[in-house]
Amino acid sequence: MIAKLPLPFVATLGLALFCAVARAMPPERVTLGYELIRNGLVLGDVVETLEHDGDTYSITSELKGRGILALAGVLKRTTHGHITPHGLRPDEFHDQRGASWAVSAKFDWRAHSVTQDKNGKSETLRIPASAQDPLSLAYEFAFVPPKAGRYEVTRADGRGLTPFRFTVVGTEKLSTPAGELQALHVAKERDGPDDKFTDIWFATEHHFLPARVLVVEKDGTRSDQVVTRIGD
Numbered sequence: 001m002i003a004k005l006p007l008p009f010v011a012t013l014g015l016a017l018f019c020a021v022a023r024a025m026p027p028e029r030v031t032l033g034y035e036l037i038r039n040g041l042v043l044g045d046v047v048e049t050l051e052h053d054g055d056t057y058s059i060t061s062e063l064k065g066r067g068i069l070a071l072a073g074v075l076k077r078t079t080h081g082h083i084t085p086h087g088l089r090p091d092e093f094h095d096q097r098g099a100s101w102a103v104s105a106k107f108d109w110r111a112h113s114v115t116q117d118k119n120g121k122s123e124t125l126r127i128p129a130s131a132q133d134p135l136s137l138a139y140e141f142a143f144v145p146p147k148a149g150r151y152e153v154t155r156a157d158g159r160g161l162t163p164f165r166f167t168v169v170g171t172e173k174l175s176t177p178a179g180e181l182q183a184l185h186v187a188k189e190r191d192g193p194d195d196k197f198t199d200i201w202f203a204t205e206h207h208f209l210p211a212r213v214l215v216v217e218k219d220g221t222r223s224d225q226v227v228t229r230i231g232d
Contacts, residue, residue, distance in 0.1 A: 025083075026142045026207035028052060033229040035177065036063065039222055043069055046225060050139060050209075056082055057143075059135045073098055079135040081107070086129075087144040093133035095158055103158025105133055114156045131156050138200070141208035146184060164198075165189040174201050174211055177228040183211050194218050206230050 034046040044065040051058050058080040065072050075097045081090035093105040103118045107127070114131065115124045131154045132140065140153075148168050155162045169185040181203045188198035197216040202208040213225045 025052070025054065026050065026209065030207075030209065031229075031231060032209060032227055034225045034227050037222075037224040037226065042066060045228075048135075050142070052083060054083065056080065057088060057139075059139055061135060077135060079133050081136065083143055087140050088132065088136040090131075090133045090136045093135065093156070093158065095134075105156045105158045107131070107156070114161075116156065116158045116160070118159055125156075125161055127156060127161065128154055130154055131161075133157060138210045138213070141184070141202050146186075146202070146208065150189075166200075169199075171204065172201070174203075176211060176226050178211075178230055181205070181211050181227075184208065203227070203230065 029049065029051045031047065031049045034048070035042050036044045036046055044063050046061060046063045048059065048061045059078065061077040063075040064070065077093070077095045079090050079093045081088060081092070083089075089109060090105075090107050092107065094102070095104070096102045101119065103116065106115045106117075108114070112127055112129075113124050114127045115122055117123075130152055134155060134157050137153060137155060146168065150165060150167050152163065152165050155164060166186050166188055169187050172183055172185050174181045174183040181201075182205050183201035184204050186200045186202070190197065196218060197214070199212075199214045200210060201212040203211040209230060211227045215223045217223075
């Protein structure tokens with residue numbers, strides 16, 4: 001359940017939030033737990049771990065299904081790269097789903113390219129400076145203060161390049177199993193009526209770590225990843 005704050009309070013808080021030019025980095029190691037929910041049914045549990053030393057970072061995400069979905073084993077995604085004044089700059093991303101499905105993305109920032117490999121087939125593509133992988137995209141705000149308005153990012157996930165345009169909606173209270181969190185709501189701009197909705201909430205009092213990701217497909221199918229714990 002999301003409760004919207006009064007507009008004057010949101011505006012005041014948002015102004016203070018967006019005008020921040022520097023703040024402390026997240027802990028050198030932090031682990032977040034999530035429930036993965038599809039149309040109201042909990043399908044599995046996600047554990048994500050962020051580690052960094054101020055110059056480099058790594059993020060690991062592991063999904064374990066519940067019930068019969070547990071038979072699929074652990075689905076694992078990883079990324080590592082460097083921390084720059086402009087945000088995270090990934091070097092390599094891997095997505096492993098079982099023994100027979102895997103993709104990767106290797107970034108070459110000097111050549112402004114990414115080499116994506118899907119089940120042994122490689123393709124090298126040009127990328128803009130805003131390119132991110134799915135994990136670095138979600139943790140970008142933990143290292144770079146968010147800004148009001150709109151921003152663009154191109155996602156490289158090992159299967160292709162997808163441009164996104166996001167709009168900062170505002171600050172809201174978010175009710176989660178981890179407690180009530182103050183959160184910055186960001187929404188993906190849709191490219192047309194067939195495009196899905198994607199909304200992300202970042203916990204403002206926890207270094208803007210991702211607290212919720214909601215994806216709604218054209219047919220109304222809802223995939224929701226909601227934080228259950230934030231800790232070391």
